[in-house]
Structure formats: C-alpha cells, structure tokens
Amino acid sequence: MNSPLLAAHIDRRFVITSALLVASNAFAHAPLAAQDPGLFEAYVARKELAQDPLFGGLSLSGYRGLFGLRLSGGLHLARAASTATQSGPVVRCDRRDCFRTPGFAYQSSPDIGVGAWAADLDLVFAPLRTQPMAKALLLGFSPYGFLGIGGYGVNPTNARDTALTTLSYGLGVHHDLLGWLGVGAEARNRRSLHSDSAIAIGSRRAWEYRVGLTVAFGGRRSGVPDTPPRVITVATDEQPIVTAPSAVEESDAAAARLAARVLDLAQSCVDVPYRSGGTSPTRGFDAAGFVQYVYAKEGVRLPRSAREMAQVGQEVATRVGSLRPGDLVLFANDGSSVDHVAIYAGHDRILHATASGGGVRFDVLGEDARGRWFADHLVAARRVLDDETLRVSPRAGSDDDSPDRPDRAPKPSRPPQ
Numbered sequence: 001m002n003s004p005l006l007a008a009h010i011d012r013r014f015v016i017t018s019a020l021l022v023a024s025n026a027f028a029h030a031p032l033a034a035q036d037p038g039l040f041e042a043y044v045a046r047k048e049l050a051q052d053p054l055f056g057g058l059s060l061s062g063y064r065g066l067f068g069l070r071l072s073g074g075l076h077l078a079r080a081a082s083t084a085t086q087s088g089p090v091v092r093c094d095r096r097d098c099f100r101t102p103g104f105a106y107q108s109s110p111d112i113g114v115g116a117w118a119a120d121l122d123l124v125f126a127p128l129r130t131q132p133m134a135k136a137l138l139l140g141f142s143p144y145g146f147l148g149i150g151g152y153g154v155n156p157t158n159a160r161d162t163a164l165t166t167l168s169y170g171l172g173v174h175h176d177l178l179g180w181l182g183v184g185a186e187a188r189n190r191r192s193l194h195s196d197s198a199i200a201i202g203s204r205r206a207w208e209y210r211v212g213l214t215v216a217f218g219g220r221r222s223g224v225p226d227t228p229p230r231v232i233t234v235a236t237d238e239q240p241i242v243t244a245p246s247a248v249e250e251s252d253a254a255a256a257r258l259a260a261r262v263l264d265l266a267q268s269c270v271d272v273p274y275r276s277g278g279t280s281p282t283r284g285f286d287a288a289g290f291v292q293y294v295y296a297k298e299g300v301r302l303p304r305s306a307r308e309m310a311q312v313g314q315e316v317a318t319r320v321g322s323l324r325p326g327d328l329v330l331f332a333n334d335g336s337s338v339d340h341v342a343i344y345a346g347h348d349r350i351l352h353a354t355a356s357g358g359g360v361r362f363d364v365l366g367e368d369a370r371g372r373w374f375a376d377h378l379v380a381a382r383r384v385l386d387d388e389t390l391r392v393s394p395r396a397g398s399d400d401d402s403p404d405r406p407d408r409a410p411k412p413s414r415p416p417q
Contacts, residue, residue, distance in 0.1 A: 037216045038063070038216070038218050039061040039062075039182075039214045039215070039216055039217075040058070040059075040216075041060075041184065041213065041214045043056075043212030043213075044210070045188075045211075046209065047207065047208050047209070048207065053076035053154065055076050055116070056076075057073050057074025058074075059071065059073075061124065063126070063129065065130060066126055067125055069121070069122070070122040071120075071121055072119070072122070073117070073119040074117070074118045075114055076114070076116035077113070077115060078113060078115025114155060115155055116152075116154045116155065117152070118151070118153075119150050119151050120166075120188075121149055121150060122148030123148065124145070125146070126142055128142045128143065132335060132377060132379070135376075141173050142173065144171070144186075145171050146169065146188075148169070148188075149166070150190075151165055151166060152166050164192045165193040166191060166192055166193060168190040170186055170207075171187060172184060172185060172186025173185055180216045181213070181214070182215075183213060183214065184214055186210050187210075188207065188208045188209075189208075190206065255386050258300075258326070259324070260325075261298055262326055263326065265294050266290075266343055266351050266360075269293075269294070269360045270351075271359055272290075273358065273359040274286065274355050274357070274406075276355075276406065277289070279292065279293055280293065281293070285359075286403050286406075287352055287404055288309065288403075290353035291309065291328065291341050291352075292304060295384070300384060305403075306338050309330065310338045310341075310382065313384035313386075314383040314384075314386060315380070315381070315382060316383045318378050318379075326384075327344040327382065327384075328341055328343065328381065328384060329350055329378060329381050331374060331377045331379060332377055333405060333407065336379065338379060340352070341404075344381070347364075348367075349364050350374065354409065355406030355407055356407050356409040356410065356412075357370075357409070357411075361412070370411070374409060
C-alpha cells in the first residue's frame with residue numbers, strides 16, 4: 001500500500017475510533033437525572049457457516065435517553081484432540097541373560113479449552129426506546145443500531161493463535177416480555193481494524209448473528225426523593241414590589257398556588273382503597289373519580305372518565321421537562337385508548353388511585369418494573385390549571401359516567417412511600 005493510501009486508511013480508522021470515544025465521553029457526562037434502567041443479557045452468537053465458532057456470552061448495557069453503551073464478551077469452548085504415545089520394545093539384561101520386553105502405549109484424555117473469544121464496546125442508538133406509541137405500532141418491538149470497537153481471536157489446534165482488533169456495526173431489535181424480561185436479536189458485521197474497508201457491507205460470511213435473553217435492572221433516577229414531594233405553599237402576604245407583575249406572571253403564580261393546594265389535598269387521600277366507580281374517600285376511588293374529587297374541591301370541574309379528561313384543558317408534551325406539578329397524565333392499557341389518569345406530582349412522581357396498587361399511592365415513572373410499565377403506557381398529558389382553564393367544565397352533552405378499566409401494571413414490590 002503506497003503512502004497516500006496508507007495515510008487515508010489510518011485517518012479513517014482514527015476518525016471512527018475518535019467518534020466512539022467522544023460519544024462514550026458525552027454519554028458518561030450526561031445528566032444523571034436522565035439515566036434509564038440497565039440491561040443484562042445472556043446471548044449466543046455465530047456466523048453463517050457451520051464450521052464457524054459458536055459463542056456464548058454476556059453483555060451489560062446502560063442507557064441515557066436514546067443512546068446507550070454496551071460492553072459484551074463471549075467465549076467458544078472447544079475440546080482439544082486426544083494424544084497417543086507409543087514406544088518400541090525395550091531390551092533389558094541381567095547377570096545371566098538379556099531379554100526383550102514389549103513397549104507401552106499411552107493416550108491422553110481430551111481437554112476443554114478456549115477455542116475462540118470476542119469482546120466489544122458498542123455505542124447503541126435506539127430511536128424508539130422512549131416512544132411507547134411508536135413501539136406499539138411495531139407490536140412492542142424496538143429497533144436499534146450500533147457501532148463498536150473490540151477484539152476477536154481464534155485458537156486453532158496445532159496452529160498459531162490469531163487475535164485482531166476489530167470495528168463492527170449492525171442492527172438489532174428488542175422486545176419486552178414481562179417489563180423486566182425481554183428478548184433481543186441482532187446482526188453484526190465485524191471487520192479488522194487493519195482492513196482497507198473498515199466500514200463496508202462485506203460478504204455474508206462476515207456477518208455474525210446473535211440472540212439473547214435480557215433482564216432490566218436499576219433505573220433509580222438521581223434526584224428522585226424517597227418520600228412524597230413536599231408541598232410548598234406560596235405566601236400571599238409578600239412585600240409589594242416596585243414594578244407590577246405581568247399578566248403571565250400573575251397567572252403562573254395563581255396556577256402554582258392552585259397546584260400546591262390540589263397536591264396537598266391529593267396527598268391526604270393516600271391509602272384510600274381502590275373501588276371501581278368510587279368517587280369519595282369514605283367509599284373508595286377509581287382513577288378518574290379520585291382526580292375529579294380532588295380538583296372539584298378547588299373549584300375545577302372535570303369530566304367523570306379518563307377518556308373525557310384527555311379532551312379538556314391544554315395539551316402538554318409528555319417528555320421530560322414539559323410536565324408541571326398538577327398536570328393530568330393519561331395512560332392506556334392497550335397503548336392507544338385512554339383508560340387511566342393520574343396527577344403529576346413533580347420529580348417523575350405520579351399520584352393516583354390504582355387498581356394494581358390497591359388504592360391511592362405514589363409511583364415513580366421509570367422506576368422498577370411497575371414504574372416502567374406506566375412510563376411505557378403514558379400516552380397524553382393535559383394542563384388544567386393555567387389562566388385559561390382554571391374553571392374547566394365537562395364538554396357539552398357529556399353523560400359518560402361508566403368507570404374506566406382498571407390499570408394492568410405489575411403489582412408494587414413495596415408499600416407506597
């Protein structure tokens with residue numbers, strides 16, 4: 001290879017490796033509040049031909065939003081061939097005579113050893129990971145792509161060991177089975193870092209196929225308190241200021257005071273049991289009955305069902321940073337038809353009457369299997385406490401008082417906090 005081509009080849013490998021390192025550094029310094037649950041995976045992988053090694057391995061992944069880092073390693077265990085040793089006849093002599101004794105034969109038992117190994121550090125991009133509606137359209141499957149750097153080695157019998165530094169890329173898909181348990185499948189193209197075409201489609205034999213079983217773990221987000229959020233009531237007897245507040249500031253302050261009162265009343269109902277069709281703390285609440293009761297105490301009239309509540313007030317994006325305490329967050333058991341409602345309490349916490357939780361309680365979106373279920377089934381949010389909707393009325397002609405379907409979230413693993 002001449003000097004210009006060699007320089008261009010080295011530059012290409014340097015750019016790819018540098019991009020991976022920069023992305024890894026950015027991932028490591030991302031805000032902790034956005035950290036999602038990690039994934040532990042046990043997998044098997046092999047290339048297309050039968051004589052290629054079959055790997056068994058483990059991987060560990062961590063995500064922040066749409067991006068993640070994954071470290072994986074696999075081994076191929078091979079049985080070494082047995083060896084036989086044969087000696088010829090042996091002549092032995094004593095004082096009287098010499099005589100011939102037969103030789104001996106020895107055969108060693110086969111040993112188990114590492115026939116091949118592979119290790120990779122991948123930057124993963126999963127565009128639908130935080131989009132439950134989009135995943136629902138794909139029947140719960142979440143596609144992803146990855147780019148990685150790693151190593152690959154084969155230890156052939158009676159031959160020199162081979163070890164290569166590799167660049168790889170590929171596509172995969174993941175599907176949640178039970179919230180914390182899932183399955184994944186992917187295809188990886190692995191090429192030597194010294195190859196002239198580090199990123200290329202390559203032949204079919206260059207592709208490695210992998211299937212695995214995944215377990216989600218962790219996911220407690222930094223900054224989320226272990227106790228219900230404290231409600232801070234804005235004082236109304238502050239000293240007058242020189243400049244009069246604008247209409248927007250007055251409206252925001254009024255909405256904040258109203259949200260504080262709503263959350264204070266809602267928190268006082270914690271542990272009230274769940275009851276389908278219930279609308280009072282003495283007889284129990286269902287989801288919509290609880291929300292309707294709390295807001296009615298502050299003069300905000302809401303419809304009777306979660307489906308109708310999804311039509312009142314102002315639409316709000318469900319992404320992090322858009323929700324405010326006092327907003328209504330709406331969920332769908334099937335991913336599309338709203339049938340559950342909760343009050344957003346700040347710091348990713350929701351306060352609601354839940355059938356799966358046995359009554360009124362706090363839950364944290366994205367925390368443990370239960371919190372991930374609610375995060376995955378969150379479909380809409382409405383703001384009913386701003387200056388235009390402080391007195392919300394049900395839509396004209398609304399007479400739907402049938403109770404909503406109970407939520408199907410996993411049972412809580414610990415009592416509400």
